[in-house]
Amino acid sequence: MRVRSPQDLVGGIALIALAALAFSQIGDLRFGTASRMGPGYFPTVLAALTGLVGLVLAVRSLVLDGHGLESLNLRHGLPLLGAILVFGLTIRPLGLVLASGLLFLVSAFASPELKWRETLVASVVLIGLAVLLFVVLLDLPFPVWPRM
Amino acid sequence: MDSVFSNLALGFSAAGTPTNLALCFIGALVGTLIGVLPGLGPIATIAILLPITFSLDPLGALIMLAGIYYGAQYGGSTTAILVNMPGETSSVVTTLDGHQMARQGRAGPALAIAALGSFFAGTVATFLVALFGPILASFAQNFGPPEYFALMLTGLIGAIVLASGSVLKAVAMVIVGLLLGCVGSDIETGEQRLTLGIAQIAEGINFTTLAVGLFGVAEILRNLEKTQDRTILGAKITGLMPTWADIKQSIMPVLRGTGIGSVLGILPGNGAVLAPYASYTLEKKISRTPQRFGKGAIEGVAGPESANNAGAQTSFIPLLTLGIPPNAVMAMMVGAMTIQGIVPGPAVMTENPTLFWGMIASMWIGNLMLVIINLPLVGVWVRLLKVPYRILFPAILMFCCIGVYSINSSGIEVMLVALFGAVGYFLVKHGFEPAPLLLAFVLGPLMEENLRRSFLIARGDPMIFVNRPLSAFLLLVAVGLLILVLLPAIRKRREEVFHEEE
Structure with missing residues (x-):
């Protein structure tokens, strides 16, 4: 047996996995009856449909020709997602200025061509702008500096 | 008719305060600023901003958002013309002749006719919204839960039909969107559903977080992997104003485009997406010189741009009168309204007329602002396009993070953006289009509520959907759409249409 559409196969498997995850979470939510639908009714039906579509997609990928897999861009992807995670982790203890600085630092590794001096200047200017916009002008309750 | 004018007067006095004018201006300006950035379409722009x-306040927020929306759309056309890089599907058509005009040194007239045509279309469409809004809203008073459910189902099926790529994958996106909409506490019992024990999503997945991740972050990732071969026109743009001949050639396409766009925009399931294509095809078909199309015919810019804007505007009608967003951008508007404590629907017009009419008036003001802002600022946008992406993307990323953090002051919420960003990237890489997911995510809770109510009324008898004429009619439309998309002939045609996009 040959996989004719690797893209669809991976997509289908992902959908089946999502359905499985949803089912594991539904647990003991009451399903109810059609006339009195319980909290579990809609999610159960949808999770079942997700799994079904995933299954059809996966089976179809063995029959119908389709697209191959495109390579995932981890070289840019990991630093980019890492930068977001770092911001999320550090914004509370370190405040806006330092968390944004770290975001720039980590995301610099996702850059197509890295120029440290330029990155430094750009980040100082942009962090200044962000503080001006969100803290001074919009008056949002942000921690700007680390809390001692 | 009189009441339309008195209502519009009320709207203009509400939207015309200095603060609201300023908000509209800032919205349009910032919207264009972000929308001009390569690869960022209206959905991502609105999500970020x-x-x-x-x-x-609610009116101010909605006015600013409307400004951002029009700005983002116009920014998309600007990049389509100048860099041959459409910010969104609806400006793909503009690249065909717009960019060719730019290559011939006629970027100025192309941009000007796009702006003026859009303004004209926007003016007509605003008036249509004011005219038909109240009629539709009073009609919607008779809607019961079965009608609402049937209408939303039809809308989602419409979104599947109009999504590009595999139909099955579009179906999958809608189902996954509905499933994600279930996350959080149950509307009746308050029980936790599908939360994986994460406290931050106990009240449901935050709409902004999902949208910023799926569209903003995923978009940056996709841009980073494209090699930077943006051919920005080095030559200075001279002669912004179109000549008389240009204008004469454009008048009829603008009128026709406005008509097409206005009609398609009202349809449930994102008919507005089709508007520019329909307009372009029509202009090419009736032109006496069809061979000029694709080589810089101004009609090929004027028609589709007008159609696009008219459709964008009239797609507010289902949202404002029925509370049902017809596409992903309108789904964002629902998110914004909900955050402001407004439940979109027919009641908004009667309970909060200032807000309703103020928003309609602001649509027109927003369009006017764009003409005023964009034409003189074209030079600035061109220079912005020259800023290297390695500087732009961390800035966009920072604004995404700060924006999402500001919703709940929650760092976990920011980390969820990374998760949804990865998901969005995965989807695009595997041929899934995320826009139907976002629409279904917003409609999900509404659909569940109306389905539950319908079954409660009917004691579990599904015949309720068929026995009520209006819901039966809507379901018939949905079934018709489904059959249509599965017919081999249409299917082939559909693939061709979307293939041209790429």
């Missing part, structure tokens, strides 16, 4: 409207 949504948080800055949180601290405003």
